[in-house]
Amino acid sequence: MTGNCLKILTPISSSKPLLFSLLSKPTKTQFKTSSSFVLSVKMSYHKELAAAKKAASLAAQLCQALNSCSLSPSCKVQKVLLQSDVQSKSDKSPVTVADYGMLVVSGRAACSQALVTFVLERELPSEPFSLVAEEDSTDLRNDGATDTLERITKLVNETITSDGSYSVPTLSTEDVLKAIDSGKSEGGSAGRHWVLDPIDGTKGFVRGDQYAIALALLDEGKVVLGVLACPNLPLASICGDYDKSSNNEVGCLFYAEIGAGTYMQSLNGSSPVKVQVTAIENSEEASFFESYEKAHSQHDLSSSIAKKLGVKAPPVRIDSQVKYGALSRGDGAIYMRFPREGYREKIWDHAAGCIVVTEAGGIISDAAGNPLDFSKGKYLDLNVGIIVTNQKLMPKLLKAVKESLEEQSSSL
């Protein structure tokens, strides 16, 4: 678009000057010229996407390093704590039985959050920064956390140095605490907000299974880009004949920008490939994903739905938003998530996964078929659960969900 065009265009249904609209409006905005010629301007988020990919990839690198090093003075103690069954606090978030164990687990996520904040702020210095994220620095500010905080700071500094693109003085422990606390935004329907789960699927991470670094951008309440770094996900399909596959390389990066499709590349930096959800139309051929953890989703309910659909394959149970990534490349056909009553889903647990799967041609809704609304702050107000599949299977899935929920409530 030329400077001349800018002078004669005014956005439809807006009294704001065009330049203002161009800078503040997301996605597609319609403009008319003085002669009523309508022009569509597609907003792009290339710069933000590049920053998000870099932030999530570096955080994945950091998480992999965290898995092979110690945040505690005694590796042995840490091992015991991390292997002990992860218990639930009142909010049902996973923490280990001892406070110290909690610090080890939340300290790792905070470390990832500090790094993502650092990268986004460096890469996008001219944009106002708002982040809705899972962690805060409360635990790390306690007296007993000094050693963990120092180790976290060292790891963040080492990751920044090893990347080599930032010439910055070494971050202090206070810098790291401040970076973690940048994630205190409440989100909402106005302006732009980054949404981050620095380690999604903590239980999978602790077990050495699947987890993800999930980063998304909201613009005026809509998810406009998302990145999922999945350090333990094989590049080859995890369904079907994966075990027989010759490619056992792990570490995937999924990313999507609104209107531009979903891509996957290896975390080691291979060329991106465009991915698509499965085209399966016959539900009997579908396989489905659900949470590894029984406490996170009602396995009996998804089993009853799968039965109605005639699904023959057993459920594929994996942790975190990795399920969205795997679904976006057609590994399975359906993802069902039915948390128990009272659990409130947070936006950082679904924002990145939602755009990764929808840009790959999938549909996501709550159990009643309503789209997910990310504009209401930290929480998603949902009707019962979350279901995801392709366009063809969604009507059948919704019907089976409705019937199973009715049966469930009549048996209570």
Ligand SMILES: Nc1ncnc2c1ncn2[C@@H]1O[C@H](COP(=O)(O)O)[C@@H](O)[C@H]1OP(=O)(O)O
């Ligand atoms: N009781 C629960 N019901 C549903 N989801 C939960 C529950 N407790 C924690 N979660 C969240 O489920 C997500 C993992 O999902 P999945 O079951 O698909 O692996 C995590 O974000 C986890 O939160 P957190 O990130 O605090 O661990």
Ligand SMILES: [Mg+2]
């Ligand atoms: Mg999470």
